[in-house]
Amino acid sequence: MHQDLDAYWMPFTANRQFKKSPRLLARAEGMHFWTPEGRQILDGIAGLWCVNAGHARPRIVEAIQRQAAELDYAPPFQMGHPQAFELAERLVKLTPPGLNKVFYTNSGSEAVETALKMAIAYHRVRGEGQRTRLIGRERGYHGVNFGGVSVGGMVANRKMFGALLAGVDHIRHTHDLQRNAFSRGQPAYGAELADDLERLIALHDASTIAAVIVEPVAGSTGVLIPPQGYLQRLREICDKHGILLIFDEVITGFGRLGAPFAASHFGVTPDLMTVAKGITNGCVPMGAVFAQQAVHDAFMNGPEHLIEFFHGYTYSAHPLACAAALGTLDTYEAEGLLTRGQGELAAYFADAVHSLKGLPHVIDVRNIGLVGGIELAPLPGEPGKRAFSIFLDCWESGVLIRTTGDTIALSPPLIIEKQHIDRLVGTIGEALKRAA
Ligand SMILES: Cc1ncc(COP(=O)(O)O)c(C=O)c1O
Numbered sequence: 001m002h003q004d005l006d007a008y009w010m011p012f013t014a015n016r017q018f019k020k021s022p023r024l025l026a027r028a029e030g031m032h033f034w035t036p037e038g039r040q041i042l043d044g045i046a047g048l049w050c051v052n053a054g055h056a057r058p059r060i061v062e063a064i065q066r067q068a069a070e071l072d073y074a075p076p077f078q079m080g081h082p083q084a085f086e087l088a089e090r091l092v093k094l095t096p097p098g099l100n101k102v103f104y105t106n107s108g109s110e111a112v113e114t115a116l117k118m119a120i121a122y123h124r125v126r127g128e129g130q131r132t133r134l135i136g137r138e139r140g141y142h143g144v145n146f147g148g149v150s151v152g153g154m155v156a157n158r159k160m161f162g163a164l165l166a167g168v169d170h171i172r173h174t175h176d177l178q179r180n181a182f183s184r185g186q187p188a189y190g191a192e193l194a195d196d197l198e199r200l201i202a203l204h205d206a207s208t209i210a211a212v213i214v215e216p217v218a219g220s221t222g223v224l225i226p227p228q229g230y231l232q233r234l235r236e237i238c239d240k241h242g243i244l245l246i247f248d249e250v251i252t253g254f255g256r257l258g259a260p261f262a263a264s265h266f267g268v269t270p271d272l273m274t275v276a277k278g279i280t281n282g283c284v285p286m287g288a289v290f291a292q293q294a295v296h297d298a299f300m301n302g303p304e305h306l307i308e309f310f311h312g313y314t315y316s317a318h319p320l321a322c323a324a325a326l327g328t329l330d331t332y333e334a335e336g337l338l339t340r341g342q343g344e345l346a347a348y349f350a351d352a353v354h355s356l357k358g359l360p361h362v363i364d365v366r367n368i369g370l371v372g373g374i375e376l377a378p379l380p381g382e383p384g385k386r387a388f389s390i391f392l393d394c395w396e397s398g399v400l401i402r403t404t405g406d407t408i409a410l411s412p413p414l415i416i417e418k419q420h421i422d423r424l425v426g427t428i429g430e431a432l433k434r435a436a
Pocket of ligand 1: 142
């Protein structure tokens with residue numbers, strides 16, 4: 001097949017490398033993609049941490065088709081449609097107690113912006129309008145819009161874009177190879193890193209801080225799993241100082257850790273929670289923010305004819321996205337997928353990824369639920385190149401993995417079976433043996 005690749009400026013892609021040696025996907029079903037030439041590719045990353053139920057699932061496909069014919073679009077401002085309300089009711093049955101209000105967006109990045117604005121506005125409607133400061137974390141990833149990049153902690157995503165938002169600070173990240181390398185599940189050391197928030201509170205004063213945002217498990221910066229007790233401690237400090245805690249569950253939401261949300265898995269409930277990706281199984285763009293009842297209620301004052309929160313998107317609660325999400329929840333429920341990534345399957349996955357210890361270049365292996373991280377020693381002076389070569393090698397062998405820096409990140413569809421795990425990890429192992 002000959003196709004002109006010139007006009008498309010691809011996102012987060014080495015464009016020149018790609019166009020010299022394209023990697024095209026033409027079809028997908030279950031655990032696999034197929035290239036235009038018909039080569040089968042095992043999906044080791046659920047598309048991009050989103051296709052949690054696997055590809056082309058009939059309930060989702062039919063729901064989208066039906067909805068497109070029935071109601072293609074409905075304005076979301078001052079208007080509604082039944083599926084938006086039905087979906088919200090179903091979603092809040094899955095969230096930890098209290099997180100029972102849903103605000104729809106179209107992506108994880110938009111969910112993050114929405115949550116940050118909600119937090120600042122929440123303090124203002126309560127008469128604490130001086131609480132505007134936002135605290136993120138080093139090595140955090142919260143999408144690509146200005147708020148998310150500002151609270152995020154990925155140097156490459158920040159350095160090109162100027163001064164970003166004012167009034168933002170960052171606590172330290174939790175990655176500690178010296179103490180925690182090759183931990184299975186949550187590492188033992190590092191709960192005290194949550195106390196870094198107290199340092200920033202001492203510097204800025206709690207009365208100026210609106211919210212702290214963290215990923216319960218950081219994915220995009222290389223699968224960083226929270227040390228035991230860390231998230232609990234962060235929650236305690238936020239409570240002590242009246243600061244809202246936001247969990248960015250864009251990748252951890254919808255079963256990735258073997259529970260509906262990371263908040264449920266870790267037993268720590270945030271005030272606001274952002275999701276996207278798995279909410280529609282990646283089939284139609286959608287994100288959402290879940291808010292505690294009390295956060296929502298703080299806005300519900302003033303004259304009833306006035307808009308309470310001046311925020312929203314043309315495509316908030318888009319009918320096709322709502323239909324896709326309802327079909328997705330049906331699929332998750334029918335197949336028990338939101339809790340499949342725990343127990344025996346998670347243990348098998350953990351054994352498989354940890355079997356890579358001892359292979360060339362492997363300096364750490366991390367896992368939780370159906371998430372795996374394999375960190376490689378970088379090639380001297382060429383960070384990221386070694387992991388990228390493993391990515392290319394696996395692609396040639398028919399397996400799709402993802403790399404970030406020199407970490408291989410695995411997040412397969414939750415329908416994965418043991419033979420797929422063997423193939424996924426076996427292919428990576430072979431590629432590691434070949435790698436420079
Ligand atoms: C934790 C987290 N937040 C936000 C985002 C951004 O989501 P989107 O790409 O849908 O804007 C991502 C994407 O990977 C993410 O991992």
